[in-house]
Amino acid sequence: GNSVTQMEGPVTLSEEAFLTINCTYTATGYPSLFWYVQYPGEGLQLLLKATKADDKGSNKGFEATYRKETTSFHLEKGSVQVSDSAVYFCALTAWMDSSYKLIFGSGTRLLVRP
Amino acid sequence: DGGITQSPKYLFRKEGQNVTLSCEQNLNHDAMYWYRQDPGQGLRLIYYSQIVNDFQKGDIAEGYSVSREKKESFPLTVTSAQKNPTAFYLCASSPRGVADTQYFGPGTRLTVL
Numbered sequence: 001g002n003s004v005t006q007m008e009g010p011v012t013l014s015e016e017a018f019l020t021i022n023c024t025y026t027a028t029g030y031p032s033l034f035w036y037v038q039y040p041g042e043g044l045q046l047l048l049k050a051t052k053a054d055d056k057g058s059n060k061g062f063e064a065t066y067r068k069e070t071t072s073f074h075l076e077k078g079s080v081q082v083s084d085s086a087v088y089f090c091a092l093t094a095w096m097d098s099s100y101k102l103i104f105g106s107g108t109r110l111l112v113r114p
Numbered sequence: 115d116g117g118i119t120q121s122p123k124y125l126f127r128k129e130g131q132n133v134t135l136s137c138e139q140n141l142n143h144d145a146m147y148w149y150r151q152d153p154g155q156g157l158r159l160i161y162y163s164q165i166v167n168d169f170q171k172g173d174i175a176e177g178y179s180v181s182r183e184k185k186e187s188f189p190l191t192v193t194s195a196q197k198n199p200t201a202f203y204l205c206a207s208s209p210r211g212v213a214d215t216q217y218f219g220p221g222t223r224l225t226v227l
Contacts, residue, residue, distance in 0.1 A: 004156075034215070043120075043204050043218040044157075089156060099170065102147075102216055104156035 002027045002094035006105035009087075013112050019077040021108045023064075023090035026071065031092040033057075033066050033073040038087045038107070047075075047088070080112045117141065118219035120205050125224045127199075135190045135222045137205035146188035147206040147216060150174060157204060163188055164210075192224065199226045 007022040025033065032051045036044040048057030053068035062077045073090060090105040118139045127133045139146065145164045149157040159172030163182040177196025182188055188207075192199045204221045208214040 036218075041221075041223075043118075043220045044206075046215060046217065049215060101159065101172075106154070106156045 002031070002092065002096055002101075002103050004090050004092055004103055004105035006088075006090050006108050009107075009109035011108060011110050013080055013110070015082055015112055015114055016079045017112075019075070019080045019084075019110065021075040021088055021090075021110070023073045023075065023105060024071055025073065025090075025092050027092055027094050029095060031094050033064070034091040034093075034102075035062070035064055035073070035075050036089040036091060036104075038089065040086070044089065080110070082112045082114055085110055085112045118205060118207055118217060120203075120219040120222050123220065123222060125222055127224070127226050129226055130194045132194060133192050133199075133224065135192065135203055135205075135224070137188045137190065137219060138186055139188075139205075139207045139219075140186060141207055141209075141217065142185070143207035143209050143217075144185070145208045145210065145214070146182065147208075148172075148178070148180065148188070148190045149204045149206065151202040151204060151221075160190065160203075199224060 003026045005024050034049045035047040037047045038044050048059045050057040050066035056065045064073050064075045087107045087109045089107045121136045147162040148160040151157050158174050160178050161180045163169035179191045202223050205219040206216040208216045
């Protein structure tokens with residue numbers, strides 16, 4: 001079936017450290033891939049997306065590359081800030097039950113310490 | 115500013131009462147969605163609507179109902195039949211359908227006492 005698997009958190013880093021949050025997926029066809037971010041007590045904000053293999057999505061210093069050969073879409077940032085502390089969700093669109101669905105991973109909490 | 119609004123931000127209800135959560139968007143999006151989020155978990159789809167006067171059940175529709183009388187509005191009613199209604203509810207919209215990028219509102223935290 002279609003699913004998204006993210007690394008479990010929390011991920012705790014010091015400010016200016018390098019960030020990687022792993023995301024792998026299982027899907028039929030050619031899904032679009034997304035990273036959303038959720039700050040405490042708020043809704044989800046789209047961080048970046050990629051719609052086909054080898055596309056790189058980027059925004060606010062975050063990047064992720066759509067890797068079809070490894071079915072991955074890992075999120076990276078070269079230097080994190082305290083303000084990046086949030087929960088990050090990887091997601092894909094998949095054709096299921098006669099319609100497209102947005103399938104989410106369980107989320108990875110990032111805590112950045114000063 | 116264009117966006118999605120949900121009200122109220124916090125809602126408390128007694129067990130056995132129905133409650134309606136509001137979702138409004140001024141993005142001129144065709145499709146709207148309701149998700150439920152429980153602590154430490156991802157989002158689960160409750161209902162979605164791709165056009166006015168039409169909606170479909172998601173993965174966890176039991177105990178919920180919706181209406182889509184206007185393009186801008188997609189209210190969710192949590193009925194007394196929902197066995198565990200305490201959760202964070204998120205509304206989203208997208209330009210045409212689920213294959214498009216979805217944009218989310220700020221959420222409503224419902225607590226049933």
